[in-house]
Amino acid sequence: MLHLFILILILNNTIASADWDYAKNGPDVWKENYPTCAGENQSPINIRTRCTVFQPFSRFEFTSIYYEPIKFNLTNNGHTIKAVPNNPTSISLTGGNLKGTYLFESFHLHWGPNHNSGSEHQVNGDKSAGEIHFVYIHPESKQRAVLSFLMETEANKSQPVYLRNRSRNVAMEKQWQNYFDAAHKLIEQNSSTTLDLTLELLMGSNVAEFWRYVGSLTTPSCAENVIWTVFRQPISILDYDFGFFRDDLFFESYRGPQPLYHRQVNRSFLNEKLSPIPxxxxxxxxxxxxxxxxxxxxxxxxxxxxxxxxxxxx
Ligand SMILES: [Zn+2]
Structure with missing residues (x-):
C-alpha cells in the first residue's frame, strides 16, 4: 500500500513538472492549459518609471525571527529551487499598505541565459540577470503578497547609474554565497537539502523604495490578485552563481513582461528620474x-x- 502511495506521489510530481516549463511547454503556450495566464492582470510587467504614480506607503514590519537565522529546506521542484522554512507560520509581514498580516511561505529565484536576461520584471525595458521572489500569503483570504528583488551580476554593466555606485554589503554577499553553495548540489529533480539563512540579510535593509501594482503569479496557474512589491535597488551576486543554474539546472527560468492594460503602477519614493527612452x-x-x-x-x-x-x- 505504501509503495503504491509513493508511486502515485512520484507520478503526480512528474506530471506536474511536465505540464509546463520554460522550453517546449513555455510561457507562450501556458494559456492553452491555464486560461488565466491570458488574463488582463498578469505578471510580470515592464515598469515604465515615468508612468508610475507616487503614493505614501507605511513602513514594512517583520516579526523578530526575520532578523535571526532559521532553518530552510531547499528543493529542486523541476522549475526552480524552492526554499521553505521548517516552521512557515512564524514569520509575518505587515505595513507597506498591506491590509492585515501576511505569513511567509517560501522564496525562489528566476534566471536567464546570460547576465542581461533572466529577471521577470523589467525597468524601462532593462532586464537584469535574475529575480528573487519572497512569497507571503494571507491566512484567511489566501491572497499573496510577493516581495521582489531584481538580481544583477558583476558582468551586468547596462543598469542605470543610480542602481550602481553603491557600497558593497559583505554580510548579504556571504548569505547568498551560502545559499548558492547549497543550491548548486541540487541537480536532480526533487533533491533537497537544509541550511540556516537569515531573511533580513538575504533581502538587505533598503526596503523603503519600491514599485507597487496588483498582478498574478508568474507561473501556472497564473492566479490573479497578487500584490507585487518590486524593490528599486537590486541585489548583486556573482555571475558564476547563475552560470551553474544555467548550465546544470535549467537553461532559463523566467516569464517575460505581460501587458499592463488598465492597471496603475505606484511608487513609494518622490524623486523618480525620467525614463531614458525618448x-x-x-x-x-x-x-x-x-x-x-x-x-x-x-x-x-x-x-x-x-x-x-x-x-x-x-
Ligand atoms: Zn517567482
Missing amino acids: DENLCFSDFLSIILLELSYIDITFATIFTIINFQRS
Missing part, C-alpha cells in the same frame, strides 16, 4: 495596443460577416 507616448502605448487589438477584432468580425453574406449570395 518616447512621449510611453504611458499610452498599452492603451493604444488595447485599441489596436479591439480594432483587429472588429476587422475580423466585419470580414466574417462579409464572407457569410457572400456565401449566402453564391
Whole structure:
C-alpha cells in the first residue's frame, strides 16, 4: 500500500513538472492549459518609471525571527529551487499598505541565459540577470503578497547609474554565497537539502523604495490578485552563481513582461528620474495596443460577416 502511495506521489510530481516549463511547454503556450495566464492582470510587467504614480506607503514590519537565522529546506521542484522554512507560520509581514498580516511561505529565484536576461520584471525595458521572489500569503483570504528583488551580476554593466555606485554589503554577499553553495548540489529533480539563512540579510535593509501594482503569479496557474512589491535597488551576486543554474539546472527560468492594460503602477519614493527612452507616448502605448487589438477584432468580425453574406449570395 505504501509503495503504491509513493508511486502515485512520484507520478503526480512528474506530471506536474511536465505540464509546463520554460522550453517546449513555455510561457507562450501556458494559456492553452491555464486560461488565466491570458488574463488582463498578469505578471510580470515592464515598469515604465515615468508612468508610475507616487503614493505614501507605511513602513514594512517583520516579526523578530526575520532578523535571526532559521532553518530552510531547499528543493529542486523541476522549475526552480524552492526554499521553505521548517516552521512557515512564524514569520509575518505587515505595513507597506498591506491590509492585515501576511505569513511567509517560501522564496525562489528566476534566471536567464546570460547576465542581461533572466529577471521577470523589467525597468524601462532593462532586464537584469535574475529575480528573487519572497512569497507571503494571507491566512484567511489566501491572497499573496510577493516581495521582489531584481538580481544583477558583476558582468551586468547596462543598469542605470543610480542602481550602481553603491557600497558593497559583505554580510548579504556571504548569505547568498551560502545559499548558492547549497543550491548548486541540487541537480536532480526533487533533491533537497537544509541550511540556516537569515531573511533580513538575504533581502538587505533598503526596503523603503519600491514599485507597487496588483498582478498574478508568474507561473501556472497564473492566479490573479497578487500584490507585487518590486524593490528599486537590486541585489548583486556573482555571475558564476547563475552560470551553474544555467548550465546544470535549467537553461532559463523566467516569464517575460505581460501587458499592463488598465492597471496603475505606484511608487513609494518622490524623486523618480525620467525614463531614458525618448518616447512621449510611453504611458499610452498599452492603451493604444488595447485599441489596436479591439480594432483587429472588429476587422475580423466585419470580414466574417462579409464572407457569410457572400456565401449566402453564391
Ligand atoms: Zn517567482
